[in-house]
Amino acid sequence: MSELKLPKYYVNREVSWLAFNDRVLEEARDTQNPLLERAKFLAITQKNMDEWFMVRVASLQQQFFVGHDKPDAAGLLPKEQLDIISEAAGEQIKNQYQVLNRSILPALKRNGYELKHADDLSAEQLSFLKRFFDEELLPVLTPMAIDSTRPFPFLANDTLNIGVRLKKDDEKSEKHIAVLQVPTTSGRVIALPESNQVILIEEVVQQFLDALFQGYTIKESTVFHILRDMELDVADDEDTPNILQEVQSKLQERERGRVIRVIVSANTSKTLMNKLIKALEVPDERVYDVNGAIDLTFLDAWLKLIDAPTLEFSHFKGYENPDLVPEKMFASIKQRDYLLHHPYDTFKPVVQFIQTAARDENVLAIKMTLYRVSGNSPIIKALADAAQQGKQVTVLVEIKARFDEENNVHWARELEQKGVHVVYGLRGLKVHAKVALVVRREDDTIRRYVHLGTGNYNDVTANFYTDLGLFTSDGELGADVASIFNILTGYSDPVYFHQLHMSPEGIREFIYDKIHAEMANAKAGKPAGIKMKFNSLSDEHMIRHLYEASEAGVPVELIVRGIVMLRVGIPKISDKIEVHSIVGRFLEHSRIYSFENDGDPEVYLSSADLMTRNLDRRVELLFPIKNLTLRQRVLSIFKTMWEDNVKTRVLQDDGVFEKIDRRGLSASNSQEFFIAASLAEQIELQQREEALHRRRDFEPINNPFTGEEV
Template identity: 75%
Template sequence: MVDFKHPKFYVNREMSWLAFNDRVLDEARDSQNPLLERANFLSITQKNMDEWFMVRVASLQQQVMLGHEKVDAAGQTPQEQLAHVSLAAGQQIKNQYQVLTRRLLPALKREGFELLSADALTPAQVVFLKSFFEQELLPVLTPMAIDSTRPFPFLANDTLNIGVRLKKEDEKSEKYIAVLQVPETSGRVIALPEEKQYILIEEVVRLFLASLFPGYTIKESMVFHVLRDMELDVADDEDTPNILQEVQSKLQERERGRIIRVILSSTTSKALMTKLIKLLHVDEARTYLVNGPVDLTFLSAWLKLLDTPALRFPVFHGFDNPDLAPATLFDQIKQQDYLLHHPYDSFKPVVRFIQTAAHDPQVLAIKMTLYRVSGKSPIIKALGEAAQHGKQVTVLVEIKARFDEENNVHWARELERQGVHVVYGLRGLKTHAKVALVVRREDDTIRRYVHLGTGNYNDVTANFYTDMGLLTSDAELGADVASIFNILTGYSDPGFFHQLHMSPDGIREFIYEQIAHEIANAKAGKPAGIKMKFNSLSDERMVRHLYEASHAGVPVELIIRGITILKVGIPEVSETIAVHSIVGRFLEHSRIYSFENDGNPKVYLSSADLMTRNLDRRVELLFPLKADRLRDEVRAIFQTMWQDNVKTRVLQPDGQFVKKDRRGVATYDAQEIFIADSLAKQKKWQKQLDLTEATRRFEPLNNPFVNEDDGGDV
């Protein structure tokens, strides 16, 4: 009997995450991508890694400090994981800077875009920057000396700072140390008067640093970046009277979390580096020297200044289905379900669903969950308008959504101000489900209209995240969604759902049942198979069930963008499991769960990944596609992605992700195929519209004598 729990069958979660980030870095290396997009991919890897350090590495450090010895699925203690990932992260940082200095900066220079160092400036540029420094930077710079009466200052999270070693002009000692935070008021990248030449703000500060320390000689200055532990430990129990105030309080505390990582310029002397490490109380294992600009997120600021469409992906707008125009939206959804595949299908119909409901006199109530929304959300605006029009509007705002807490607290307050009933979810659980309910009076009946999605109600990220959504008026789904909101807003235990499955517990148990059913079919010689797409697989128990399915001979196809602790190709354990990862222009974010079911496939979409937190500690929804045409459409979408040989990496038995061999085969880029299909639909509808308009122009009037300007009199 195979022991599916054995650590040798599992990969460490954090190492798997680093492997994912390296796949993103690979897009920055790929010369087939437009140059500015490659630079953007590199910036994304830095943002990804920063968040990973602030949350995951910080969590490991906390476990080590508390003396936790519990091993992960791969058999490693927190101490072993922390040492392992700190070293691996250092190698990835080196790889990032190799991509920057050896590939991207030279390529940008060939296109005429140059990032200058201080010693490359012309005299005229120095004059320009001196004026800029004195007017824009000098008033906000605060040099902070470090001595017996002036202790080391607090350095905020995610800030760029300059460390300075000085010598007093009448002394020999070089013992004087100071730091100053690089201001963010003028942006990170400064455009020079000469076209296409730029300089980083920290270089400008260092150029005129001497003016801040009269009477002293600067012996050394260096740039460093600080990250802190940003986990938000919110008490969410019976002793917490007001969760909104608790989150606001913890947000302030979080800013002072322990320093978890420091990145310094490689030109830093050993003496100054040692001094800073001691003052910052950071582990030397998480102190990294880099050969280039500290903090690669400067690239995103620089890219905003480089308006060169030819070096970008072509502009793309998803298909906006004319069926779902405001005048016909509810009538169309009443007739049939609509599947939306974003961004290839526009997110506008989802926004319009709420906007139309807000102004429709037949709509009685709107209920909705919000996890992440944009800074100027049209959905928030529409919900406020609906409340002002006298409709019952209830919104669950998840104020514990990581790094969106402050934004969501703001929106919660704003919605309350406009008369919306705002709730903050179930005690002890994050609400990650994406669902909206519109209750409408039609003749002598009440009809429920529902949107269920795999992604957030964010009209901005919907343009570059791939997600799926369902618009339906199905009575059973509507009743289930109504029950969900009763659970979220009141005291309710419905006992069962007609069609939906809900975490905690419900989604896990349902997927277990479906896997068991496929195992039984495989053993009986019936058609069996599992096809799933999600962002991460880190739940050990779920992996064991997939191993059991493979052991029974069930073919398992998994498309996983990010983490997977599962291994493939292990005899008697995972021989029938294949894992693909697609990293491309759009961030793969949709979740699909499909089961062969003896030739009568079942297809579900969900807000949940197969992570312990999603299955056990969050409110998530998994919902079926009941219409055959929609099931077929999603299965076809999955198959298109499975055949991709451009942006797909295939997991190997040794744990590496390797691109498919394209020698002798046609290029098959799933995201580009979906873009082409979307453009074809747009072209088809435009052609039909043009034909309709042309026909209308030549239609005879029913009464040629009517003059609209005079009210119809002859």
């Protein structure tokens, strides 16, 4: 085991994350994807990288500043990691702009959609933009001079700004510098009249800058984008009297974090560049100059103006199980368990589960955890309605959910005002479990109905995140979930759970036990194997256990969307481990843990990835799929994904993910397969309903008085 700790057996986490973002960038390059979807993928790579800088790179920088000298699993100190990933990020940014300038923009132009620049505009377009500038932009623009009496102003996180170098008309010196923040009030992209052409708001501002600096000549202007350290350091220990107030206070502090990255136009002069970088106090290695529009998320704004269904993925609506409509909801779940595979199965029954419970006079209580919800969540409304109808409603809202803190604080306050009992998470832990409990009176008994899931209760992201969820009225699972809520909301320390496993600690130890059982089976010559699907693998101890399983002869199949710190193909250590990664139309988000168990496979779903934070610092749940039919369905889902050869990349011995060579193979795209299967189910359901209606229309009816057919 000690040899398995050697750095040569591990990949740096941040390097692995950048490799994942490269896989997303490959989707932007892939001409087999519809054009507008490729543009979306490119925008996603920007959003992904922005968040990574604001959190992960910022965290490494903090470690470096405080002198933290503990190496990571790959043997790299914080400063060494910063140097490596700053250079790798720069290379990825160059690749992003190659895709933009050489592929996406030319293809859009060929299809009639053009991003214009100020020097390409017609006289009519310039006239239109001058009016727009005078009426919409000039009143809100605030130029800020920088001199001995006016120091460099504070520039907010994730903002687009313009740096200006000026010469006073009666002076020779060109030393005057000013900055102004690009306003967001009019949007990022301006549609030009009577065309499919657009221009970026910053170019409009630059075109008419003279109006802001009368008596001066503008020698140069440049656009730059800044990101700040956005880690939220909440001291949620016993010395913190009110965690809600602490989070709200830290949110305000976070906005003024240290600048962590600057992206600036490539044509910026050294003089202006040096002035800006010095004032922003950002290291040179995290300043990136680019040839093109700053901040590629402008593509999202542009795409909203384009109505071209043929350039997008075909519209898809998930299957809605007729057993799970409101009037049948509880009766159906009482009879058997139901598995939902989103978005191929619509998320609608999950929303209706809470809505139906809110209206049902026999429902006594609703309990639920919320980590991320949509901006106009129907689940929040249903919970509030239930409370106002006198039901006992308890909701744990995790207000420390990264970048959703403000949204969750808002919803927590809203629910409290409606009479919901709100818990704001736990001290020292994030509650990441996805669970809802409905307590219902039925005849002379009380029955618990449960939903457990791998993803958030977010009706918007459920349309493009793949997740799995279970509806059940199983008595033991219901009792376990009730115990979970007693732990989360009160003082309770149950001796054991019947079927659930909970982190901290519980999930880790359970998976260890299952791995050891597979090792024993392999050594005894019995069927053995491990199949897992999750988002990230970065826990060193779990990786070592998987290495041990491979050493013992256990085949290990892993489907991992993002970070993989494990190395494959190491003789006698990881040569039984194979890792696939699927990046496609939908974000792969479900978590599956399956063990061969001597030919009688055990299948579990979970909210947890195999990351240290999930296993040791979060409340997560892992739950079994007991129904044999549903268990086989989960295994079939895994098998279909494992056989994907279109959107799958396979991890190689050198640490690189490569697409499968399909020569001689039929194309197998798992996400398209699941869409087709869902549509087939919907067609079959529609045909059954139509046949039923035809029978009702044409079956003979007997006259009740004569007995004759009518």
